[in-house]
Amino acid sequence: MSPPREDAVLSTMQDVPLLISRILTHGSSIHGTSQVITWTGEAEPQRRSFAEIGARAAQLANALRDELGVRGDDRVATLMWNNAEHVEAYFAIPSMGAVLHTLNLRLPPEQLVWIVNHAADKAVIVNGSLLPLLAPLLDKFPTLEHIVVAGSGDRSVLDGAHAQVHEYEELIAGRPTTYDWPELDERQAAAMCYTSGTTGDPKGVVYSHRSIYLHSMQVNMTQSMGLTDQDTSLVVVPQFHVNAWGLPHATFMTGVNLLMPDRFLQPGPLAEMIESEKPTHAAAVPTIWQGLLAELTAKPRDVSSLTQVTIGGSACPPSLMEAFDKLGMRVCHAWGMTETSPLGTVARPPAHAVGTDEEFAYRLTQGRFPAGVEARLSGPGGERLPWDGESAGELEVRGPWIAGAYYNGPDGEPLRPADKFSEDGWLKTGDVGTISPDGFLTLTDRAKDVIKSGGEWISSVDLENALMSHPDVAEAAVVAVPDEKWGERPLATVVLKEGSTADFESLRAFLASDVCKIAKWQLPERWTIIEAVPKTSVGKFDKKVLRRRYAEGELDVTKL
Amino acid sequence: MSPPREDAVLSTMQDVPLLISRILTHGSSIHGTSQVITWTGEAEPQRRSFAEIGARAAQLANALRDELGVRGDDRVATLMWNNAEHVEAYFAIPSMGAVLHTLNLRLPPEQLVWIVNHAADKAVIVNGSLLPLLAPLLDKFPTLEHIVVAGSGDRSVLDGAHAQVHEYEELIAGRPTTYDWPELDERQAAAMCYTSGTTGDPKGVVYSHRSIYLHSMQVNMTQSMGLTDQDTSLVVVPQFHVNAWGLPHATFMTGVNLLMPDRFLQPGPLAEMIESEKPTHAAAVPTIWQGLLAELTAKPRDVSSLTQVTIGGSACPPSLMEAFDKLGMRVCHAWGMTETSPLGTVARPPAHAVGTDEEFAYRLTQGRFPAGVEARLSGPGGERLPWDGESAGELEVRGPWIAGAYYNGPDGEPLRPADKFSEDGWLKTGDVGTISPDGFLTLTDRAKDVIKSGGEWISSVDLENALMSHPDVAEAAVVAVPDEKWGERPLATVVLKEGSTADFESLRAFLASDVCKIAKWQLPERWTIIEAVPKTSVGKFDKKVLRRRYAEGELDVTKL
Known part of the structure; x- marks a missing residue:
């Protein structure tokens, strides 16, 4: 952006930067009596008011500066569950000018090591219960000077660590409860x-202060999560997972109470905390809800307080949404990714669909783009596709809380890989889908999973869903394989149910039939029977294994 | 603000400016089927979709550039009612880079002249019905090159105007419906x-693009107006009155339908449009609601759709709030001023008060500060006062949608009068009141109306309300008069009811009694009987007349 012309009419507005410290100051004063409630596994949870969080965040910032020597943009990492101390770190570290680096405790150790070193973290705040994860890696963290331990857990595993070890409560005790x-x-x-x-x-x-501030405002808008200070939000989505979908920041703007599960993420404790603390809202990925549903079926509890459930991370199966509706918990789909802060869409049905047959279909989409997120679809040849609810393309997004690069490439410059960022700076999400004329996104595939055949795209997910609706098919995965004439063509890998006698010709005819209505040019020629679809650690189809097995000639492929 | 250090960790977020064109593009695509409904006084109102508004705004911008030669930051004024064409101007003019200048059609002609010349407006878009107001002044507008007339009204009054006259619809017809x-x-x-x-x-x-964008997000937050695309908002507050409280911009972010009354602001037509168009929300100053209430009492209509009413501009009398509650229209107080964009507070009761006896008291306050508006109270000596709900001081505010100066002083530089802006850049609102610990503002006086006595403030409004609760008093106004010992002291000017025999001693004793509980040092020594309290054109007490009459010795003052 160029500065305004010198002779231009100047705005007479105050130039007040959008800072996380302002969110903290607002929440801890205006909403000082709202609470962060942390589950402890004991009879009584830990309760801390927003005013106390504000005072303790200031104490933490004073300690980080005066005791740990945190300066400028030093990176301070957290390896923590969702709890009050993690909220304090969320506000203290950026507000003092340093950079909060949330570590994903589910990452393989070698990735954790890579990340801590790439960010050059100077200090880490860690929950005592996670020390067994951290301790074995400490030798590999040359930049790490300080370890601050919060909450219960055996400290002896830190004996001999080169970094200085601090107790969180001792570190902040007695320090000033304000910070300039x-x-x-x-x-x-x-x-x-x-x-x-x-x-x-x-x-x-x-993330910048600006991006987090704007994203927080967006989360509080009516067409987003839209909570008020009459709500309590159960934040199951981890604080190390894209800022817990923005909830800790957003709630401090509006006084929404936070219910934090700490390490008690199993269905039993979750059901228990819902029954006793009566949250009105909860946010988590589908697998958590799948587990909670089973728990509630096996052992019913009073969960009537919980009327609004935000689901993201991956698509919510319709059956799960219906099951939750029956329990009085209304599921609201949202879509986003680390690069989008994360809220990119929220599936609140449009006014004309509310109360009609269309409503459920709208709720099953990924949702509608809010003001602040611009979207476009890019076809196989890079052409722009219309928002007609039918043309499928890769989703590209732009906006003030959308990433335009990655941190520090090998040369120290921001990294802008061409498969992730367009030449004009939009984020290529890697997600493929359609957008309706009224701006609802329906995702069908990951871009790497679509089949690029003769300049057109074939959805592997559509083919898989069609195949799996056949009574003889247990599972099916479709992957792209190289084809001399078309570039790529689909390979259907099928797991048949026991005793099935279906052959490839009949399956292919089924796809083309009026039941599935797959276009002729999209029908696979290549077919193979497999014993099971390989899966990733989180249970998703692992298609790169199938592609590799095909490339290495391990599959017995029939060509029709 | 200084730029970040060169070696600092850089945010990797996209740098996307917050522009009004983005609000327009969002609203006219994602919410393209939402409507701007303009009352016409005919059987059927004019209905225009947000998509049409977007296309016509682009046509208008093309016309302004290509036909009128609007460039850079040229000022384009509007002298218009609330209607679809005014909404088009709201978006077209700033989006193309020019500056929208809304003219208040209720100003005295000499002020209109002063303002148009101070802003050096190049063009004006005017409703045909307002030409009788504009035409006589045209000779006094040397900078005005173009007049664009929209809607019905006799054009012949423009004959002989030096500026070029255009018809709005002819001007935009056939031009491209997009604009880069x-x-x-x-x-x-x-x-x-x-x-x-x-x-x-x-x-x-x-206002800047940034300030309007952020203010619009705030209006859409749950604790502000918090409307959704299921709402229709009846915008009675004029578009020339602080951007109609931000509603035209905010609704394009979320798809809220706009119901625009054009020039039909009388209680009858308002009741009629509520009954037929069924808005769910309305925004206006108290006098409008006072009139509507009388109309509905005289001639009941089905106004059950209207459940949320935002009142600002001045305080809503409790009796009016109760009367509206009974009609099912829940009144929500808001406070703001031209310098605050305007939303500064909104009186949504805090969670703990909802459903309790305290709720109504919270609703009678001016409201709570949202994230983005920082507040402080300044005492008579400039000292900071606590938020204890008792200490009264002048309200000062800071934030990204709060003014920090006025446009062009005599030297062409921004104007920062010391009585309007503090040395550290906060806006001095000129309003005096208290703030509760949970951030609710209660205004009592205008700063110019409080009495500064011996370094303490005496509320003139408190004294007036106490006096007017006496059975013999018809009206009473209290003003500050100079005092050698105390700096200022209160002068009580009283209008007695017919036949009353009350004397000043007994009125003074009444103030000091357990009924009024006015502190002894606040009791007026100076008293006078007047025939009526002088009023301004909008019916407020005109205290400067009383002060002048006192200074000129016109009042017969008794000193007790």
Whole structure:
């Protein structure tokens, strides 16, 4: 952006930067009596008011500066569950001008090591219960000078660590409960989060104060999560997972109470905390809800307080949504990714669909783009596709809380890989889908999973769903394989049910039939029977294994 | 603000400016089927979809550039009612980089002349029905090159005008329905609005794209107006009155339908449009609601759709709030001013008060500060006062949608009068009141109306309300008069009811009694009987007349 012309009419507005310290100050004063409730596994949870969080965040910032020597944009990592101390770190670290680096405790150790070193973290705040994860890696963290331990857990595993060890409560005790938060540039780094790509090194997304502030406002808008201070939000989605979908920041703007499960993420304790603390809202990925549903079926509890459930991370199966509806918990789909802060869409049905047959279909989409997120679809040849609800393309997005690069490439410059960022700076999400004329996104495939055949795309997910609706098919995965004439063509890998006698010709005819209505040019020629579809650690189809097995000639393929 | 250090961790977020063109593009695509409904006084109102508004705004921008030669930051004024064409101007003018200047059609002609010349408006878009107001002044507008007339009204009054006259519909007809909106600096001027101060020249507030964008997000937050696309908002507050409280911009972010009354602001037509168009929300000053209430009492209509009413501009009398509650229209107080964009507070009761006896008291306050508006109270000596709900001080505010100056002083530089802006840049609102610990503002006086006695403040409004609760008093106004010992002391000016025999001693004793509980040092010594309290054109007590009459020895004052 160029500065305004010298002779231009100047705005007479105050130039007040959008800073996380302002969110903290607002929440801990205006909403000082709202609470962060942390589950402890004991009879009584820990309760801390927003005013106390504000005072303790200031104490933490004073300690980090005066005792640990945190300065400027030093990175301070957290390896923590969702709890009050993690909320304190969320506010203290960016507000003092340093950079919060949330570590994903589910990453393989070698990725954790890579990430901590890439960010050059100077200190880490760690929950005592997670020390067994951290301790064995300490030798590999040359930049790490300080370890601050919060909560219960055996400290002896840290004996002999080269970094200085501090007790969280002792460290902050007695320090001033205010801090003269600096007036930072709102575009300065506030927090960072690495994506755990399945290929290549993890990539760091660095959020600014501005992006977090704007994203928080968006979360509080009526068409987003839209909570008020009458709500209590059960934040199951981890604080190390894209800022817990923005909830800790957003709730401090509006006084929404936070219910934090700490390490008690099993269905039993979750059901228990819902029954006793009566949250009105909860946010988590589908697998958590799948487990909770089973728990509630096996052992019913009063969960009537919980009327609004935000589901993201992956698509919510219709059956799960219906089951939750029956329990009075209304599921609201949302879509986003680490690079989008994360809220990119929220599936609140449009006014005309509310109360009609269309409503459920709208709720099953990924949702509608809010003001602040611009979207476009890019076809196989890079052409722009219309928002007609039918043309499928790769989703590209732009906006003030969308990443335009990754942190520090090998040359120290921001990294802008061509498969992730367009030449004009939009984020290529890697997600393929359609957009309706009224801006609802329906995702069908990951871009790497679509089949690029003769300049057109074939959805592997559509073919899989069609195949799996056949009574003889247990599972099916469709992957792209090279084809001399078309570039790529689909390979259907099928797991038949026991005793099935279906052959490939009949399956192919089924796809073409009026039941499935797959276009002729999209029908697979290549077919193979497999024993099971390989899966990733989180249960998704692992298609790169299938592609490799095909490439290495391990599959017995029939060509029709 | 200084730029970030060169070696600092850089945010990897996209640098997307917050522009009004983005709000327009969002609203006219994602919410393209939402409507701007303009009352016409005919059987059927004019209905225009957001998509049409978007196309016509682009046509208008093309016309302004290609036909009228609007360039850079040229000022384009509007002298218009609330209607679809005014909404088009709201978006077209700032989005193309020019500056929208809304003219208050209720200003005295000499102020209109002063303002148009101070802003150096190049063009004006005017409703045909307002030409009788504009035409006689045209000779006094040397900078005005173009007049664009929209809607019905006799054009012949423009005969002989030096400026070129255009018909709105002819001007935009056939032009491209898209416009390549420029990527502006978000701090660039977008719109301006002059305050009609009772003393001195009017002062121009210049909103930036950034301030309007952020204010719009705030309006859409749950604790503000919090509307969704299931709502229709009846915008009675004029578009020339601080951007109609931000509603035209905010609704394009979320798809809220706009119901625009055009020139039909009388209680009858308002009741009629509520009954037939069924808005769910309405926004206006108390006098409008007072009139509507009388109308509905005289001639009941089905107004059951209207459940949420935002009242600002001045305090809503408790009796009016109760009357509206009974009609099922829940009143929500808001406070703001031209310098605050305007939303500064909104009176949504805090969670703990909802459903309790406290709720109504919270609703009678001016409301709670949202994230983005920082507040402090300044005492008589400039000292900071606590938020204890008792200490009364002048309200000062800071934030990204709060003015920090006025447009162009005599030297062409921004104007920062010391009585309006503190040395550290906060806006001195001129309003005196208290703030509760949970951030609710209660206004009691205008700063110019409080009595500064011996370094303490005495509320003139408190004394007036106490006096007027006496059975013999018809009206009472209290003003500050100079006092050698105390600096200032209160003068009580009283209008007695017919046949009353009350004397000053007994009135003074009444103030000091357990009924009124006025502190002894606040009791007036100076008393006078007047025939009526002088009033301003909008019916407020005109205290400067009383002060002048006292200074000129016109009042017969008794000193007790």
